[in-house]
Amino acid sequence: MIKIQRLNMDNSWYIELDSLKLLVDPWLEGAEIDYFSWFNKQWHRTPPLKYDEIPTYDIVLITQKYPDHFHRKTLKKLKPQKVMGPESIRRKVKRILPKAEFISFNKKKKQQSVDGVTFHFLPTKRWMDPIYDAFLIDDGNESICLATHGFDIDYTYIKEMGEFSPVTLLMTPFNFYQLPAFLGGTVSPGLEGVRQLAEEFNPTCVVPTHDEDKHARGIVSKFAKIIKSMSKEDLRKIPWLEETYQPLNHYHLTKIS
Known part of the structure; x- marks a missing residue:
């Protein structure tokens, strides 16, 4: 059984998969600042859920090392006992949450x-920042593919993974978002990226x-090329x-399977 609920209108989620209850990339207050506010500062247009509205959870998954995924202020407030994420954030997580188990x-x-x-950690083929990885989460009966920046998947690894349960749910951006090469290039490949993942x-x-249309300031927003996906219809x-x-433009718990 899979149930999901938005925690904000960007990329923060509550997921139930079988008996496991998971928070993904919680960002519930304040801004995302990359390096300096003059470089990139973004914040929500739609208020996220309040802390006391967050469902009970077992573990937090941080999918990327960047502050719109790894939001330190939110983690300090939540104080999770278990956190999963890329090895690159281990020390930072332990500074914020010294008592938490880090996987x-x-x-x-x-x-x-x-x-x-x-x-299953699905590393990207990119070797220079920004590096956007993905995850496949499998309970033995069904699985979720979580690709929070679309994905330049290393399909060689998927073949090496062997058998995994059928993918019930794919979660990935629909908008196309691109920066100049010197700022990192393609951030989200848009519908073409969705199609490739759906075919795989x-x-x-x-x-x-x-895909939230966030408030933004700084150099990054001035150079960003954003093409929003089509209407629902x-x-x-x-x-x-x-x-x-299946668009979910609300904060209700929704049963997927």
């Missing part, structure tokens, strides 16, 4: 299990994520998407 991933440690659920994983349901007319597309 890490890297290109040599690509699989971890929590309460009978297996987390054949999901039952596709939910857009990380037009997305449902796309042959490879029409039967699987």
